[in-house]
Structures are given as structure tokens and as C-alpha cells.
Amino acid sequence: MSAGNNTKLGILLMVITTAIFAIQDGISRYLATEYNVMMVVMIRYWFFAAFVITVAARQAGGLRAAAATQQPFLQATRGFLLAAEICVMVAGFVLLGLVESHAIFASYPLIIAALSGPILGEKVGWPRIIAIGVGFVGILIILKPGFTVFSPAAIVPFIAALMFALYSLLTRFVARKDTTATSFFWTGTMGAIFATLAGVWFWESMAPSDWLWMASLCMFGALGHWFLIRTYEVAEASAVQPFAYLQLVFASAIGITFLGETLPLNVAIGAAIVICAGLFTFWRERRRAISE
Structure with missing residues (x-):
């Protein structure tokens, strides 16, 4: 899947994408407060896998080409990591809400930057190290160590961020040999297998109105x-x-407007620091890519 050069359209599409995923997170939080997290993720993955298979079948070479890989173990591990990360993150929504969970999860680009050296062999210079350090100061401000917020519940979205960072690094690694279509296919299918094996034990009946919410969740996921x-x-x-x-x-706007959440001052300040540090790492990588 070759990238084009229409940056303005790409930015618009990314904004739409993030809005759709935020709505998806809001629905996930509602359903996970009413039903088991594993079951919610399992049904979501069924629809996602169907979407992935449909997309792959319409590509050149069909399903056989999409599934072809020299790295089946790594691809399967990626699918497992993303499915498990979604379960952990949705659990974080229930425990902490959308605002604080996403504020902590925003650290994942910094975790990627920190682990890209030992895992991918990339050079990690002093500017990136400083940005990582500043970003984790922001995380500490959000968590308020020594105060009430620093609890096991606050660790949940951080674990999700770590898992997503590992998933992203593995995605970079397998991209050296596999196409984007192949990675996408394995992400959906293997994730669905894991989610089913884990979630089928927690099946419970749903109210008809909640099936409408579940259908909306699945559609927003595929659309995103x-x-x-x-x-x-x-x-x-x-x-x-x-x-x-x-x-x-x-996600914060949805949490505050529809779910009765608040935005504590320490979370706002910490999230701003994390975002600035993450944007700096993106800027440095872009400059380095242009210079090379």
C-alpha cells in the first residue's frame, strides 16, 4: 500500500479517524460497564475479522495473498497483543474513565521511541532520550505518585500503552518482509481467534437496545x-x-459531555506535556527521514 503525497487530505482523514475511534471508545465504555469486557471485545472482533477478510478478498491475489507470510509467529503475536491491549484498555475505561485512561495511554509513542533502539536497532539520540524523559514526567503528573490517583487502576491504561507500543514495534519489524495488507489480515483474524478463545466463556444475554449499541460499536470500528x-x-x-x-x-469531550467525567488540572497539565514530548519525537523522526 503505497503512500501518496496529499498531506492536507491525509490530515483531514486522520482527524475523522480519531473522532470515530473516540466514539467507539465511548460505546465500549458503556457496554463494558453493563457486560463482561471479554465478551464485548470478542463480538467487536468478530465484525472486525469479517471486515478484514472482506477487504483482503477484494485485493489482488485474494485471501491466499493476504495470508502469505514468512513470519507467522510474529504476525500471530501482533494479533494477540492488539486484542489483549483492547481488553486491557476497555477495562481501563471502566476503572478510570475515558479522560484519564486516554491521558495515560497517550504515552505510547514515547514508549515506542524508548524501545525502538533495543528492539529494532534504531539509533536513539539525546534529543529523543530527553523527550522521553520529559514525557514520563508528564505521566507522573497525571498519576500523582503518593496521592490517591496512583493506584493499580491507574496502571491499567499504562499497561495498555506498553502493549500497543510493542504491537507497533512488531508491526514495523514485520513490515520489512510483509505487506500492509498481510499485516492487516493477520491482525484481524488472529485477534478474533484470541478474543473468541478468551471471551466465549463469559457470554451473557444482552438487552435488545444494547445489541443496537453493539452493532454501532462494530460499525464504528470497521469505519474507523x-x-x-x-x-x-x-x-x-x-x-x-x-x-x-x-x-x-x-475522547475527553465525550467523557465529560456524555459520561459525567471531569478533567482534573493535573491530568490536563500532564497530558499536555506528554503530547508535546510525543510531537517532538515525531518532528525529529520526520526531519531525520527527510535528511536521509
């Missing part, structure tokens, strides 16, 4: 992934990725 694919088709990832931080803004 479609927009994400389109985003990377029309623009370079390094140009549009910083706008992914808008998901924090949209």
Missing part, C-alpha cells in the same frame, strides 16, 4: 479502520501521525 487505511494511502504516516493525539481530545 477504513478511514485509517485511506489516511495512509493518501499521505505519509510521519506527516499525519501527530494528529492521532486528537483522539485524546475527542
